[in-house]
Amino acid sequence: MKLHEIRDNEGASRKKKRVARGPGSGKGKTAGRGIKGQTSRSGVALNGYEGGQMPLYRRLPKRGFSKPNRLEFAVVNLGQLQAFVDAGKLDAKADVTAEVLVASGVIRRKLDGVRVLAKGELKAALNLTVSGASKTAIEAIEKAGGKVTVTRPAKEEAAAE
Numbered sequence: 001m002k003l004h005e006i007r008d009n010e011g012a013s014r015k016k017k018r019v020a021r022g023p024g025s026g027k028g029k030t031a032g033r034g035i036k037g038q039t040s041r042s043g044v045a046l047n048g049y050e051g052g053q054m055p056l057y058r059r060l061p062k063r064g065f066s067k068p069n070r071l072e073f074a075v076v077n078l079g080q081l082q083a084f085v086d087a088g089k090l091d092a093k094a095d096v097t098a099e100v101l102v103a104s105g106v107i108r109r110k111l112d113g114v115r116v117l118a119k120g121e122l123k124a125a126l127n128l129t130v131s132g133a134s135k136t137a138i139e140a141i142e143k144a145g146g147k148v149t150v151t152r153p154a155k156e157e158a159a160a161e
Helices: 078-086 098-104 135-143 154-160
Strands: 074-077 114-117 127-130 147-150
Touching: 074 078, 074 098, 078 114, 078 135, 114 127, 114 135, 135 147
Parallel strands: 074 114, 127 147
Antiparallel strands: none
């Protein structure tokens, strides 16, 4: 085999469809766009357009609601905490706060607070100070010999004052 003999496998690549190149091409004259009308022109965007009829997305009622003052929590699972303790990135003897979790890389940013969930297993006795924790997570931490202090989220405290 030589360099000039190398080819793609049969059917691996297709030739580009060349439209509007005469009647012999099979896609000549109107280039497969039909005759006249909006879609035969260039620059057409017909997403959701129904030819003057009220479009479906406007016929259906609006649904849902976005709460403007909702709280966004950074979520931490027990398994993650244990993995970081095992890796030596989190000190099990010191108090663990949101700032410590950010510094060690467990979470990227605090957002409106940190919420601990019970996914995974925790063996280390941690003293956590967080904005929220599930009942199961609190039980698991206390079972491992740790302690959880749940504080109010920063936004909530500001609103209360």
